[in-house]
Amino acid sequence: MPEFNAFFERLRERIDSRDTVVSVGLDADIGRIPEQLLDKDLPRWAFNRRIIDATHEYAACYKPNAAFYEDADGWRSLRETVAYAHGKGVPVLLDAKRGDIGNTARKYAELLEHVDAITANPYMGRDSLEPFLSKPDKGVFVLCRTSNPGSADLQDLELDSGEPLYRRVAALADLWNERGNVGLVVGATAPDELEELREAVPDLPFLVPGVGAQGGDAEAAVEHGLADGVGLVNSSRGIIFAGEDREAHSASGGRSAESGDPEETFAKASGQAAKRLRDRLNQYRG
Ligand SMILES: O=c1ccn([C@@H]2O[C@H](COP(=O)(O)O)[C@@H](O)[C@H]2O)c(=O)[nH]1
Numbered sequence: 001m002p003e004f005n006a007f008f009e010r011l012r013e014r015i016d017s018r019d020t021v022v023s024v025g026l027d028a029d030i031g032r033i034p035e036q037l038l039d040k041d042l043p044r045w046a047f048n049r050r051i052i053d054a055t056h057e058y059a060a061c062y063k064p065n066a067a068f069y070e071d072a073d074g075w076r077s078l079r080e081t082v083a084y085a086h087g088k089g090v091p092v093l094l095d096a097k098r099g100d101i102g103n104t105a106r107k108y109a110e111l112l113e114h115v116d117a118i119t120a121n122p123y124m125g126r127d128s129l130e131p132f133l134s135k136p137d138k139g140v141f142v143l144c145r146t147s148n149p150g151s152a153d154l155q156d157l158e159l160d161s162g163e164p165l166y167r168r169v170a171a172l173a174d175l176w177n178e179r180g181n182v183g184l185v186v187g188a189t190a191p192d193e194l195e196e197l198r199e200a201v202p203d204l205p206f207l208v209p210g211v212g213a214q215g216g217d218a219e220a221a222v223e224h225g226l227a228d229g230v231g232l233v234n235s236s237r238g239i240i241f242a243g244e245d246r247e248a249h250s251a252s253g254g255r256s257a258e259s260g261d262p263e264e265t266f267a268k269a270s271g272q273a274a275k276r277l278r279d280r281l282n283q284y285r286g
Contacts, residue, residue, distance in 0.1 A: 025236025147187025186214025
């Protein structure tokens, strides 16, 4: 079994020192960012900065999804966000789900110059992931059994050997883990598969999305997501947009303990949501 590489050791350090396996998903959807931030130069960065201030204590890592940043201002916002998260000592995992022929993958892998880890799509096979895998200090989370309703369409297909495709992906990812830098993405909405995969590849840390807004199984996520104590359970909308109801309440003139500066309402709510998730997940950690 390869030792964890530098990324996974840093992640372990963060998990142990802050006692958290929460990945805070920074899916800075411009359509949901509080109105008072929309006139800022880079609203997504302004939003993320406030979210990071409120949540970093509870974050083992931040996981921006590239889909929310793929335009000129988006990349600038992402760069600022990554630098700020690093300034708080929190690793950043870019959920980019890349994978292409080698020459193109080599360019995609340059994304890893800016972040600590990335998600990758194994559909095109080993050579399409090699440029990511060959970066010894970074982490690569390979999509295996995803959390969406359609995941079974391809991932559950039975191969001639009788195993489902997602099991073959896990076995391949285990082979590709020559540098101790590989993890798997396995959704919390598939608790049976989480358990089965943990048995199949005991040494690979999982990134487990799908708790929170997708209603996945938080207990199974923790029980099976961690390898030697290392792994991540992600919530994005459930944390960063936790304040939406309260903002609506304040905006409509409602009086509550949360009424006050609207600029801070959403950030405070995100901090509380991150803490709640941290505490809940910690109940299930050994
Ligand atoms: O199987 C997968 C792989 C990736 N994701 C991503 O994680 C977050 C989940 O967001 P929530 O708001 O917590 O539902 C999002 O970026 C997805 O693209 C996933 O959900 N499932």
